Amino acid sequence: MMIKPAGAACNLDCTYCFYLHKEQMFDQPRQPRMSDAVLEQHIRQYIEVQEGEQVVFSWQGGEPTLMGLDFFRRVVELQGRYKKPFQRVENDLQTNGTLLDDEWAAFLKQHGFLVGLSLDGPRALHDIYRINKGGAPTFDKVLGAARLLKKHGVAFNALCVVNRQNAKRPLDVYRFLARELGTYRVQFTPCVEPREYKTIAPLRWDPATLPTVGSPGARPGTPESIVTDWSVDPDDWGEFLCRVWDEWLRRDYGKIHVNLFETAVAQSMGLPAQTCTQAEICGKGLALEHNGEVYSCDHFVYPEYRLGNVATHHEGNMVLSERQADFGFAKRDTLPKYCRDCEYLKLCWGECPKNRIVLTPDGEAGLNYLCPGWKRFYSHIQKDMPEILRRVRGSGQ
Numbered sequence: 001m002m003i004k005p006a007g008a009a010c011n012l013d014c015t016y017c018f019y020l021h022k023e024q025m026f027d028q029p030r031q032p033r034m035s036d037a038v039l040e041q042h043i044r045q046y047i048e049v050q051e052g053e054q055v056v057f058s059w060q061g062g063e064p065t066l067m068g069l070d071f072f073r074r075v076v077e078l079q080g081r082y083k084k085p086f087q088r089v090e091n092d093l094q095t096n097g098t099l100l101d102d103e104w105a106a107f108l109k110q111h112g113f114l115v116g117l118s119l120d121g122p123r124a125l126h127d128i129y130r131i132n133k134g135g136a137p138t139f140d141k142v143l144g145a146a147r148l149l150k151k152h153g154v155a156f157n158a159l160c161v162v163n164r165q166n167a168k169r170p171l172d173v174y175r176f177l178a179r180e181l182g183t184y185r186v187q188f189t190p191c192v193e194p195r196e197y198k199t200i201a202p203l204r205w206d207p208a209t210l211p212t213v214g215s216p217g218a219r220p221g222t223p224e225s226i227v228t229d230w231s232v233d234p235d236d237w238g239e240f241l242c243r244v245w246d247e248w249l250r251r252d253y254g255k256i257h258v259n260l261f262e263t264a265v266a267q268s269m270g271l272p273a274q275t276c277t278q279a280e281i282c283g284k285g286l287a288l289e290h291n292g293e294v295y296s297c298d299h300f301v302y303p304e305y306r307l308g309n310v311a312t313h314h315e316g317n318m319v320l321s322e323r324q325a326d327f328g329f330a331k332r333d334t335l336p337k338y339c340r341d342c343e344y345l346k347l348c349w350g351e352c353p354k355n356r357i358v359l360t361p362d363g364e365a366g367l368n369y370l371c372p373g374w375k376r377f378y379s380h381i382q383k384d385m386p387e388i389l390r391r392v393r394g395s396g397q
């Protein structure tokens with residue numbers, strides 16, 4: 001469950017943010033806040049349905065640090081009250097980092113929070129889209145947050161949104177994150193947003209309006225493009241992954257954890273995907289809004305995908321509902337023949353359903369916008385997989 005305690009509120013105004021418009025979509029207050037009642041209901045219900053020893057809470061945004069430290073002190077208190085004797089509660093916090101200070105860092109260290117820090121590469125690339133409400137750059141503050149977290153010994157990873165601009169400089173981006181930032185965990189997320197993402201929910205597109213893969217409409221920057229100008233080009237996405245893979249394999253294999261590379265290796269071994277986007281089915285990453293509303297996925301916070309409210313429906317019932325199960329299995333069951341016949345199907349599974357906005361070469365709907373890039377990447381890494389798998393199996397990892 002991705003928890004949005006401050007709703008879509010954020011102190012930044014990143015050009016490519018897919019969440020800021022939720023304030024208008026749902027007529028949210030300008031500064032929404034999760035109430036103590038909703039917070040307690042969520043923590044109690046979430047823990048009640050967890051049967052394993054590890055219980056992970058994921059705090060997202062907007063910007064969750066807008067809630068202030070007292071809110072998260074209450075979080076820790078409630079988690080301690082409701083956890084079962086055999087359970088270990090963990091927290092992760094995705095943040096832009098600009099509001100962190102020594103008090104925040106000390107708290108995060110004390111309670112073992114894993115921090116995800118949003119950073120799109122070196123200054124010139126980060127500041128293209130990641131700006132504050134006044135249009136000013138944010139790189140210095142985010143880099144300061146990274147130094148602060150390191151000073152306090154807080155574990156953090158870098159979340160990099162690969163967009164139309166930084167995708168063209170893959171090694172500059174990766175080398176900055178891996179060498180200069182000081183983290184050994186890097187997450188790459190491709191930026192793909194249809195032009196009408198503010199008004200049309202994912203998978204609700206009229207197939208007659210979708211472009212064919214490889215056509216000008218299936219690339220950014222053209223008059224007929226289906227995506228925003230800041231969305232990554234599919235070919236650039238493939239090249240980005242290939243170039244970074246080569247650098248990672250040559251210098252950082254076993255040292256730097258890159259989310260998409262680790263899951264490609266795992267899946268090549270016949271193991272389950274480590275990311276929801278590459279998994280066969282989805283539906284296990286729901287979103288909880290500040291007001292208790294629950295949606296099928298973080299990227300599907302639209303009225304069409306509302307499951308209920310924690311005030312009237314138990315989270316366990318919503319997660320295991322037939323409606324949510326249908327949502328999850330649809331990822332696999334609605335793939336076009338072009339995907340089902342693809343040699344890389346079990347590495348990709350059509351990636352995220354929200355990105356299935358183009359037609360296959362023979363006109364079938366449901367193909368992923370990034371398909372050409374994914375194919376290029378998966379083809380590229382095949383030459384390296386036998387040696388990697390031999391090393392992994394030999395090490396017993």
